[in-house]
Amino acid sequence: MRKKHLNLEGPKAQRRFSVPKNLWLTCTAPHAHRPGVLPGVRCKCPAFVVRRPVFIHVLLVLILSACGAAPTPVLTPSKTATPSATATATFIPTQTPTLTSTPEPAWYQPLDPSLGMLKYNYALVNNPKAKVYASLQDAVANNGNFGYLPKSPAYVAYTTTERRDGRTFYFVPVNYGWMDGADLQALTQSTFTGILLTRAVTFRFGWVLAETHSVNAAGTPIQTYSRYQIVHEVPTVTQEPGYIAVGADEWLLEDKVALVSPQVPADAGANTCRFIHANLAEQTLTVYDNCKLVFATLVSSGANSWTFEGRFAIQYKVEYSSIMPPPESTSEYYIEGMPYFMTYAGNFGFHGAYWHDNFGTAASHGCINLSPADAKWLYDWAGLGERVIISAGQ
DSSP states (O other), rough: OOEOOOOOOOOOGGSSSOOOTEEEEEEOOTTSSTSOOOOOEEOOOOOOOOOSSOOOHHHHHHHHHTTTTTOOOOOOOOOOOOOOOOOOOOOEEEEEEOSSOOSSSSOOOEEGGGGOSSEEEEEEETTOOEEEEEHHHHHTTTTOEEEOOSSSSSEEEEEEEEEEEEEEEEEETTEEEEEEEEGGEOHHHHHHHHOOEOOOSSSSSEOOSSSSEEETTTTTTTEEEEOOEEEEOOSSSOOOEEEEEEEETTHHHEEEEEEEESOOOOGGGGTTTTTTETTTTTTTTEEETEEEEEEEEOOOOOOGGGGOOOEEEEEEEEEEEEEEOOOOOOOOEEEEEEEEEEEEETTEEEEEOOOOOOTOOBBBBEEEOOOHHHHHHHHHHHTTOOEEEEEOOO
């Protein structure tokens, strides 16, 4: 076999000639001195001659095709846009939003807590035979210089305490004596307060009386409400008997809430625009001035219907008083230092109650009990002769 290198340069390359069938072309890389031969290509194929005007890349394709060599692929720029980096979505758990029962602008404010500060501390007497000693020395000596409280159960007011021989003694100024701490249980008064209305409202509102939970129309629990939490009614297109709507498809049992209506009660009568109103059914007290609701709270009226309905007026006011039942009463109690007493009919009246926190429930001997802060506010607002309306409610 004969091998021949073809020179594709010069005028001879422009001539046509035939190639013998047994003429072979051998290309060995690199052929830097051979124009037209691609460096790095090795092939053995029949030689043939083409004119120089034919593009070199066509020659290369023909040669490699004949040799069976796979040409190096030429990447052609694609019209497809280069994909841009995208952020991988990361799931971040979020807390369930807390539902609010009053999404509107503020419509009330609680009373100043300082209104509930009293000049005495208080204690329950847990020994019916508790002694009141004439002096601290008598109490420490446990001698015979003592007296007894008039009735039991009893609540006493005290101002100071003293420690002697590992024992605590309480000074009770009403009886001006000293009592052994073993006979007393110190009390913590209620901090509950009513609310002052800061703007006119048209919806009913009130207080949750005991911890409960709201439900949707299907009965599924939604959220828990605590005692004394304020809620208000919202408009709905449907009604659920025995429930009040406090949110979008959110309902509370009506008997778990003490409700107040902001409208002037019908039993106030025409042209009655400044008065105190107690609703015995709901155990609420409201105050109206210029025919507008200005204050609302929970109360405790007389148990067993001992608070009577009717129209009355404030007759007597005293800042602190000690009380016992009248002689004809079947009740037994003695209460010292009762704050902000205002009578409206005989011995019946309004006053602060430091000995319980059952507001919203009938629990008294006939008077209308308020928390200390509420009693102070009402005492300051009401004058002698102030109109009082006690209503059975609905």
